[in-house]
Amino acid sequence: DAGVIQSPRHEVTEMGQEVTLRCKPISGHDYLFWYRQTMMRGLELLIYFNNNVPIDDSGMPEDRFSAKMPNASFSTLKIQPSEPRDSAVYFCAIAPRTDTQYFGPGTRLTVL
């Protein structure tokens, strides 16, 4: 969990609601990644940023998902509207100039 704060840690919401997940890197980094983990599909990369610029969003499942990184210390992942199949653990990870990634504690999302 070193270097990354994620909030909320747990989120329970109803289908159709908007969900916003937050990530705050504490230490220096050049890259920030959003992942989703489920039992069925494992750990999937959704999107990643380099110096606050989105580089690859090919893993974002649908237009319902969007991510922003307005500055080096903050990123959000938004799901609107949420669906039960979005239930998963969402991780934010950071990396310095190398490709070694360090994960935050994750947000467990449940969509009813």
Next chain:
Amino acid sequence: QKEVEQNSGPLSVPEGAIASLNCTYSDRGSQSFFWYRQYSGKSPELIMFIYSNGDKEDGRFTAQLNKASQYVSLLIRDSQPSDSATYLCAVNIGGGGNKLTFGTGTQLKVEL
């Protein structure tokens, strides 16, 4: 064929034995390889990375890389019950950027 493949397990070993975890990857251009440990309900934690063919040792852990055969392995010597976790193999399959592709993980159980 999946880009990074691991046997899901569970792999059961007795306490004190050597645990051997294997991973194969499909892209011959892959340059860097990582092993993460994930305890149930926690985030992935980096254990080791390896870039060159051969062995790399860190305490009880040894990573082995064979680029010709496209496999990477993790050996855990003197296995302890606290090593019981899921071990994720990750590969930077190239194409630019610091994007890692993860295997689905191998569950290790170290039995008393």
